[in-house]
Structures are given as C-alpha cells and as structure tokens.
Amino acid sequence: MKVIVSGCGKIGAAIVESLLKEKHDITVIDVDKEVVERVTNRYDVLGYLGNGASYDVLLGAGADKCDLFISVTASDEFNMLSCFVAKKAGAKNTVARIRNSEYNNDSLEFIKNELGLNVIINPELLTAQTIFNVLELPSATSIEVFSSSETEMIELSLKEGSKALGIPLYELRKKHDFNFLVCLVSRDGEVYIPNGHFTLQAGDRIGVFVSKSNTRKLLKAFGLEHKPIKSVMIIGASKTAYYLSKLLTDAKTSVKLIEIDKDKCEEFSSVNDKISVINGDGMSQDLLLEEGILEVDAFVTLTGKDEQNVLMSVYSQGKNVQKTLTKINREEILDISKSIGLETVINPKNLVADVLVRYARALENSKESKIETLYSLLSGNAEAGEFKVLSDFKHTNIPLKNLKINENILIAGIIRNREIIIPCGEDVILEGDKVIVITAGLSLMDLGDIIK
Template sequence: MRLFRKEPKAEQLKVIIIGAGEVGYHIAHRLTRENKQVVVVDQQPEALRRVAEALDVQTIRGSGSSPVVLHDAGAEDADIILAVTDSDEINIIACLFANIISPASTKLARIRNEEYTLYRDALAQDILNISMIINPEVEVVKNIDRLLSLPGAVDYSEFADGRIRMVGMRICSGPLVGVRLMNFRTVISDGDVIIAAIVRNDELIIPTGMDEIRADDVVYFVCTESSLESVRNVVAALEDPIRSALIVGGGNIGMRLATLFERKGYHTKLVDRDEERCAVLAEKLNSTIVLHGDGTDQDLLREENAGTMDAVVCLTSDEETNILCSLLAKNMGVRKTVARINKVAYQPLVRAIGIEHSVSPRLSAVNSILHYIRKGKVLSSVAIRGEEAEVMEALAEAQSDIVGRPIHKLSFPKGALVLALVRGTEVVIPSGDTVIEPQDRILILSTRQAVSDVEQALMVKLKAY
C-alpha cells in the first residue's frame, strides 16, 4: 500500500515594490503578467496613476520608509520587498523597518552610492537583512565591456560563473543563411554550441528543427567560453579588438567605464557638458583625456577625431542626446557605438534607426532582481529582447520533477527549452535523452507565458511514501 500526502495548493507570491519609477514599473509589469500579487508604494500620485491605469496591482501613496505605510501595504505577509526608489537613503530605511515588521521576507534594495556599498556585508546582517544590493550602474558597465569585447555581438550574458555564454549575433551573410536548424551542425560542428532563439523583425522565435536562419536575423547562441571562436568564425565577426574609445557623459557610469578602460589600456577620451564635473573627473581619472563640451557638437567630434575611434559610448541621462550622438558617430565612420537608453519603450525604436547596441540601467536592475522572485532554486535570470523571454539558471533539486528523467519526457510547457547544464566542472549541451541529475546547474529558456509552469517544475514536490 502506498500513502500519499496531498500537495499544498501553490500560494500566490506577494511582492511589495517601493518606488514606481521605471524599475518599479517594469518589475510590477513583469510580475502581474505572471499572476503574482503586487503592491506598489510611491509618494508621487502621477507615478501611481500610471501604474494603476496600466497594471492590475494595488497602489498605496506614501513613503516606503514609513513603517505605517509598510503595514498598510501588508508587509507582514509579503514574500519579497523591493526598495527601488531613486533615493538610497529611503531604500535603506525601508529595509530597516521591513525587517522589523517582516523578518522572514526577502529584501532587496537599489543602492548606488559607493560609500554605502562598501558596507555591503553590514547591510546584509540582522539589522537590515538585505538579501541583495542592486547597483544597476555596475551591471551596465559590465554589459558594455562584454559587448565591446566580443565583436559582432548585440547581446551577451554569462552563466555558471562564466562557463556558459549566451551571445546574440546578427547574421548578415555567411554559411548560416538559409540553413535549417536541423542541419546547422553541418556549418557549426562544435558540439558545445546550441541555437537557443532567433529574433526576426523584433519578434522572438523559439526555434524548431524546421526553422530556417535568414539574413538580418539575430541568432542567440549558447556555448562554452572555448566555443565562442567557432561562433565568431561562422558569422564572420572577426573585427579588430577595441583599442580606443570616446565616452560621452561623465556621470557615475561614464566615470566607472573610463576607469575600466584605463585598466584595459584603451586610449580614452571623455566629454561632459558640466565644467565642474569635468574638473572632478580630471582629478579622479588617470590617463583619460577629459573634455568640456557637448557630445552632439559635430565640430567638437571632428576636432577630437571621433571618427577614428574604435567605439563611442553615449551615457548621458538624456536618451535623445545619446541617440543623436550615436548616429553622428556612426555617420563619421565609428564601427561600434553604444547608447544608454533608459526608457524600455525606446529599445525597438533605436534598433530600427540603426543603433544596434544599447544598454539600460533599469533593465539591468530588473535582471538583477528577477532571480530572487523566481520560485525554485533560480540562481540568475536574464531577459531577452525586453520581456518576451527569459533565460534562467537554476539548481536541480533532488525532489523536483525535472530530476531523474530524460529531457524529452519532462513536463515542460511549450515555449520552454533546456539549453545547457553544468555537472561538476563539466558543461553539457544536452540532447533529448540527457537525464538531469541532482545538483546540476541547468540553463532554461522560457517565454513569458511559460515562466510560471517552469517555476512549478523547478520546485520541490512531496513524493509518495
């Protein structure tokens, strides 16, 4: 006789978001589409009105640093509390009171001031119990560095401590054009490479063997570090490495990037409109040439020989300035430009006018937050092409439904695909017969519609006994 324990009904995850700016709005947007219970707190009625009109969430007007407001938001029974306002101080105080009201909840805070992040360990201790400090500026600098380091890449992410890479490459010509995926091994014989997704005319395709690669597609390859060269050879992405760069915008991101470029030995120039800021930058930076001026001034760009630079990175706080500067640089012959685009809605527009590389501090913050929201042992999460799909790195727990069964027998929904797994020190690009073992680190691509079902598959289930 077998006895069964009834599995408890899955409870709806409750998330409180403090701050209804771009980061808060897009996290709320993402979660409501996944049927999660969301409460948004903000002091600005206009920001709350935007959220309330567009999303099915509860809104509360007030400061997230107020324990009374947190109580009204239902912090006592919240699973996750996200403090993502533009004020580091409000975010820290919000986590302080949230920890008093709801010690068991997961707390995440957006903190950009380096003076605070130096005390990261103290912030994680009992008094605040912050599970993660989110600094989107650091993530943006890392993203720019990856994009510039890999010629031809329009998107680039790393998983499993860098052992697995996912790179989006635009296919303009070459042997992959016209090839069906069932035959792509005739072009790329490297067994450590798999095609995860295709973006065509801004539409995401989770491909089958019958799908064909076309010119101008952005193809997402998943591979090991040593197999990146195989991908680059096939897509003819063999540009010379970056040796010189012009940075437009000397804010925190611009200064961090200039510091990184100095360490890499790049010949670097930095332009900023604010004369006082230029003086600060000149004092803090070493070999970078700091220029006072407007990055959209064509005469200035010509005087500084911007057209001979390997890369121009536009990082002002104004999207229109960054877009115009990038277009001017491309017109002068710069082979690689990167523009900071804060508004997510602008992303498809900038690609349409020829700006291939863009970065967003807000999207970086969203990606940093997502894996804490996911159920199951999700270690990291990266969105692809806005919100259409997500790649999750997860740990296979012994009692979950995915362990001990061949991949082709998993009850994964349509739109979900196991891309790779790490077993010990070995990276495995799986076939349908590959069996997932306990403690494997698995990489899963999921469309937005399939995320909730993937989460359920990753969770520990109570077995018969």
C-alpha cells in the same frame, strides 16, 4: 509572494511590471498622489500614499507581512532607512537602491550587514558592467554566462555577408568541429525556437549557446570576428560613465570622455586621472571628429537625454565605428531606436527589473531549489533557465527525441559532472543533472512543465 515597492519612478514602474507578470501580489508606496494614481491605473496593484520610511505607513501597506520589500526612491539614504525600518517591522527580505559612488565602495558590505539588506541594487553600476561585458566581446549584442558551467549564451545580429546565412542549421553545425546550438531567432519582431531545417537570414538576431572556450571560434565561423576594443569614447559624465570608465581603465583600455558641463569635467578628471576628459558638446559633429570618433573602437552615449543619445549613436553608426552602444531610459524611445536600427541598446530599468525577477524567483524556489539561474533574452522575449533535475522529474533516461516536449521550449544544454553536453536526439536527462532550458513567450517554473 507579497512584494512592496516603495518609490515608483521609472525603475519602480519597470520592477512592478516585471514582478506582476510573475504573479506576485504587489503594493506600491509613494509620496506623490499622482504617481500612485498612475501606477494603480496602469497595473493591478494596491497603491498606498505616504512616506515609505514611516513606520505607520509601512505597517499600513503590510510591510510586516511582506516577503520582499524593495525601496527604489531617488534618495539612497531614504532607501536605506526605509529598508531598515521595514526589516525591523518584519519584512523578510529587503532590497535597496544605493547608487551614490560614495557608498558603493568597500564600506558597502558594512552598510549591507548592519542594515540587514539582502540585496543592493545600483542601476548605474549594473549598466556599466553590462556595457563592459558587451565591449569585451564586441560582435555580440549581449552575453549571459551560466554560472555553474563554462558556457555562454551570446546574442548576435547577423549582417549581410555572414558565413552562417543561407544553409540549414543542421548543415551549419556539421561544417564545424565544435559544438554550438542556435537556440533563438528573432525575426521581424517574432521570436522563434528554430529546428535543424531553419535557415538564417541577414537581419536576424540570434541567441547561440556555446562553451566559453569556443566563443571565438564561433564568431570566426559566423564571420563576425572583430578586433578587441582598445579605445572607447564616452559621451556624458553620468554615474554610469564613472563606473564604466573605472572598469575600462582597470582593463587597460583607453577612455575619452566628452561632457558639456565644465564642473563635472573637473570632478571627473579628479577622480580618475587615467582618462582624458574633454569639455564640449557631444552633439557637435565637429568636436566628435576633432576628438577622433573615426579612430575609436567603441562609442558609448550615456547622457541623461535619450533623444541626444540616439542622435549621436546614429551619427556614430553612420561613421562605421566598430561598436556603438546607446543608453535609453524611456520605453517610447526604446521602440523607436529599434526601428531605426541601433545595434546595441542598454535600458537600465529593464536590467534592474531582470535582477529583481531573478531574485524573486530564487526566493520563491529556495525551498525546492529548482531554478538555479534565470536569464531574460532577446529584450525579454525569451528566457533561459537552469534547472536541477530532482527525483520528482519522471522522464529521466529517455532519449530526448522520444520525449514530447512542448512548443517554444528547447533543451539547450545538459550539465553532467561539470561537463556541458549540447544535446542531440539520442541524449538523455539523468537525475542530478542540470538542464538549461530556453523558452520563448512563457515562463517556466518547474522542469516537469516542459513535457506535454
């Protein structure tokens, strides 16, 4: 697919990297010569220097023939104009980053329709929603809900003392009266798809496939049950904090926000009077103690400085706050944060890149409609895809144990008549089913590819 990415900052580069892995032909546009040079040196893409909203530049970069035009410059208005011109020039699909809260309200739908935008991405809103989802189920590091079924893929970090440790998976499953499937294990930086004889250890990050109604049971069984989050402390009055506090207060959770800039504090308290806004430095431990870090259920760092976020989160984890979430933008810090053991790290640019990869795959597969949804798991090391079984799949009605399935592939679920089957060796795939396939280290484009 021909893709044009206009604006190549942090988010733009993350999008380029992810889409390049999907084998798309990418052209990048930016006004900054250095940015274009850096991106073309780093990635196998065509660089185009110029104003991404100018008709001439867009034509020069081939927007008239592109399948997907993505504008992610820092300016919302520029992105809107850029996408509008690109669409009029002939771009098939357009994606704009619009993040200003003044646009992100009921009028957004109007803008979207009138400008012919296909997707609007708001990294801050996306980040806020992701954080909100994690806070809903605090013992999971992340949750993906499969849309067509009542099932979830939850990621958990196993700590010392969990009831799931030390026994093989098949015995673990026998011990409980409900169905679940441990699909992925990330240990020492390697991702495994475990078989029944696999034994979990403390420190493993695992992906478990379970039906939504059994999620709480599962957490209890794994000894990971937590009380629900009722109070949250947020550091940094960023746009993400704005969206997050709105989501939280709507869900009747109490929010305390600490921000160093007085003007921002005032602005914040004027838009949302349900939260208590504190003017002060979140790096000051005295202030955190005074404002009750020991009593809150969750601590979320959302300042613009990655280093500060990491330090504050380390402090919070040291104080045994039930849940600590850290927002990190830069790749370098992301690696460091894992090695010092931050439990839940949110990386906005990867969230955006995931959304776009999913969208691009959906576009590409729209004719065959093979992949319904796709999720990236365990920091992008594995994927879960939901496939529709069409008549071209030749291995229907064969028990799974007789199928020669490729390595690093697992059939996690079969959805038949809206019922989820977490399969065992005797189950079969039928035409019309939806199959949820987990893969580690490779991308699956067609269900037929799972068979050797």
